[in-house]
Amino acid sequence: MCTLKRLIIFLLAGGLLAAGWITYQLNAPVQLPVVPYEFSIKQGSSLTSVANQLTDAGVLDDARLFILLSRMKGLASSVKAGDYEFAEPITPLELLNRITKGDISQSEIKFIEGWTFSQLRQTLDEHPALRHDTVNLSSSEILQLIGATETAAEGLFFPDTYFFARGSSDTAILKRAYKVMRNHLNTAWGEREPDLPLKNPYQALILASIVEKETGRENDRGMVAAVFVNRLRFNMLLQTDPTVIYGMGDRFDGNLRKKDLLTDQAYNTYTRRGLPPTPIALPGLASIQAALNPAKTDALYFVARGNGQSHFSNNLADHNRAVSKYQKVPNAPPKAAR
Template sequence: MKAFRNFLICIVILAIAFAAGFFYWAKQPIIPSGRSPIEFAIKPGSSVKSSAQQIADAGVPVNPTLLEVLARATAKSAKLKAGNYELKPGTTPLGLINQLVRGEFAQEALAIIEGWTFKQMREAIAQHPALKHDTVNLSDKELLAKITADFSMPEGLFFPDTYLFAKNSSELQIYKQAHAALLKRLNEAWARRDPSLPYKKPYEALIMASIVEKETGQKSERDMIAGVFVNRLKKGMLLQTDPTVIYGMGDKFKGNIRRRDLETDTPYNTYTRVGLPPTPIALPSAASLEAALNPAQTDALYFVARGDGTSAFSSNLADHNRAVDKYQR
């Protein structure tokens, strides 16, 4: 009887020692600081045992059996999410389990630049090595149909920003995220718009914002540029903005705009057609959206580049011609 009691005591002591050692292990870094992160993936439908083995097979220096036991002991074995992950230095086994439960996937980044055309955006997305390229064979209209049914042309419908995504995410995810961001910004700016503006709907403001985006790199002048174009719209004047002509030329534009280009009519030639072009001509920034919907209160109808990144504004043609002579001739 005494021997059996001593045996039970030994079992309890060993169990306590194992538990203490196990939870000590669970809180120690898997890879020390200063080492490179390790990428791994868990396939959809994997059991906790299979998940632990996949992690170990990817090169993570962790005992898969102990990792499985830890997931079960913490009641998280049924909560692990499949996907692509990155184990960062200093992460403990317990931290790894929590990472899998929260679905903290390996993050990649893609920058969409303000002023880009939709063509440039598509090229950047198609060239990103961490995306699943599942839209490259779609035409622009086919791609747009998978994103929204509210528009017929994709130009200008995506917000320029840096987007984070899990490795091997669908390209479509980026397009949908950028489109949703654009609509949110546009609708917020539309709600704060100057009520005297000549736009009938938010899409017209988006077109104007894209023109403002391409006309100046100076954020401080965007509201003045917008003010000039709004004044021209109100008076029924031609907008006469080179970026729209260039956009309408497409691949024919070789870096220089000539007089005959200004005289050749296209839907985007604002030297031959009154009003806004039929679509945006680029991806407008938040600053350009704000300028288009809250332009400067000015009587200016003309502007000309000074050559230093700023513009000279004039309210009549005589003053404008003098500015052109001064800064460009």
């Protein structure tokens, strides 16, 4: 009987020691090969293959113990594919929780207000974490691929920061940015001021893109939008330099000359009435809202003061005096935007 008791005590002690050792191993931070340490789990990987991968990399000491832990916690089939990054030592238990919750590291890409679609595409094409599925596609092919109904890509993608897992397709980013822009535009259209001289949300997007290029000042957006809305109501030329510059494309060398304002082309709002045929840039939400809810004013002109602000005038005489005061350009043609 004493022998049996001793055996039971021995087994219990051994079990406690083993349990203590396992607990220690699972809660002791592992030594990462480098900090930060990055690794990827491919789609369809089993936890056994992940454990072996981490053991081969020197992150785990014992793959079998890690697999046993996952089975004890019922997580053996819950591993999530993706890119993971550890900025500091991590315990096997924490590691298991991270890879089964899908706590992945994310990359990001930023689209900036005022960018053209060409600038957006260049940023996509140069991003090292994206899969470049659209690099050889035309703009029209991209629009078809993402399910867009428009025929021109300019201005259709909302400027914002987009997070994604490494290896994601650039198509997915474009779809998200397009959908976000449509949602913002449709919401703003539904809340627009009544009786605007705009036929549809796309025309609002065009106007918003002009507002975006004309001012970056929050306080001026509503007034700038109002000037263009007022000019549209009176069937006046919009006379805004950014549309001319956009239409010139690669011919624009940084200096806008009088002959450029007089040379007719589709985006020259000095020679053609109404809105240009497409947006000229990515408008942000503030510019969209300004275009659809402009300030209450009779202003028809504005000129840059030179300090980032604009001076607004209701008539040409006042505008010419403002131009003389703030820009001192002799014989300058009357314009809405300068």
